[in-house]
Amino acid sequence: MKSILSSAHVHTTFCDGKSTAQEMARTACEMGFVSLGFTSHAPQMFDPAHCIDPSRECDYINEIRRIKQEYKGRMAVYLGIERDMYSCSESTEYDYFIASMHYFKIPDGSYSGVDAPAEIMQKYINEYCDGNGLEMAKRYFTQFRDYVIESKPQIIGHFDLVRYNNAALHLYDEDSLDYKMMALDALRDLVDTNALLEVNTGGVARGYMTEPYPALFLLKEWKNWGGEVIINSDCHDAKLLDAGYVQAEEILLSLGYDHVVRLSRNPEKEMWERVEL
Template sequence: MIKTNYHMHSTYSDGKAEPEAYVKTAIERGFSSIGFSEHGPTKFIKHWELKAEKVDEYIGEIRRLKNLYSDKIEIYCGMELDYFPGIEENAFSKHDIDYVIGSIHYFPGQDGEIYGVDCKFEEFKKTIFDYFEGDIKAMVHEYYYRIIQMIDKFNPEMIGHFDLIKINNNGQQFFKESENWYKDEIMKVLEVMAKKGTMFDVNTGGITRGFLSDPYPSPWILKNGARLKIPVVLNSDAHTPENIEGNFESVREIMKLSGYKSKMILREGKWEEVPLK
């Protein structure tokens, strides 16, 4: 398999190493291209985001590495951007970057508080009970509805960890993925993605960090994605250089079993389909 990874966080956001450490590891392990995807700045102050005043430095540093290592590996500069209603009109287009991963990590409350999706169990419960009045179906609906809004408005290249909402649903304690109402929510988004050509970030990060046994998205969602010809990018959501290819082999098998024969990579600045062998 041609090795690539476009979902990586360095110390510019919440990763644990400088960008160059990822580049060196990627070269050692035979990657053909990589991309950085720091959490872009928002109006909310969060410790895990790239600071607005650091954006130019980040882009400059990735471009510097791109040139420095151009004979060994292709390096791209992306961002993982959060969507929420009321976000500024140019939020996804104002930075001079190569691609955007569109994600929903939280719901901003009226009170200025952040209600987490990508969070620990207790905080997740607070989102269900304080923000959605205990109505998990309402939370799931809002999560997927916002992905559709994000695609309609900003058309990001790929959707980050598509079904992140399952992060605290081990043992299916809050909802069952096999229930029709949940399937209906998913299928509505997949139809929009298929129409727009939006790619899945097939994300191994939840497995590597020990939260989950399946990738994002779940295998049954990938099966529907393959049927609808939704393109896939295999990423590890690495926060350390060691995790740059975490669980790539096992998840590639899941992708193949789901009906995928190819994945998307960046080559000379363009997304290109390559065999998943």
């Protein structure tokens, strides 16, 4: 088993991260990373605490480009963005983008967070899903699938983020056939996009999950369908840059994966490269 030494999904103080971009790059280089991709949450107009302020998007772009030059020859640095389906930012300025779904839009025009505190999620389910957690999950997978197909990202971010509150609230049975089929049906439709499915260790690093996203049954079928995966830390704190990676690699090996994809150490030659497990 080889160390991945890369993450294509990290957050800084430009959005809701705890570390500056410079701190993140310095730590990654000290850890021996060969590549690092910055992906602050793209601007949107309704939850400013968790995204880049629209007035600072140019500052973010310029800072990552500066860091890219500073570390040239030591570590490949990429300018990315995590673009939620309700973001107002374009992806054309970036080397790549991660598609994710963090919100449900509700009839009054406001938004409710998929990974919001438990009481907010329960309120959304009670008021807009007739108290049915499985109906909420169905809406999530349907909307997220449609967004990925339409937007054509390079990476599918934390595909089953809808599990975020399930351990505490028991919103639905993750082992039920109904749940597994709706998740699998949505994921199967994404194979032809050729996007990388992210194995996201952020929930493990922050202590609210025992295994990475997505669930093992989804990773197993993704492999059977010929999909590629990338291990990312979704890091908000530089000291956790590779937290959960060993577990993620062990899980993939147990499912029959023999390699993952990472950001290339040689961006002049290629953007993505395989790493054997």
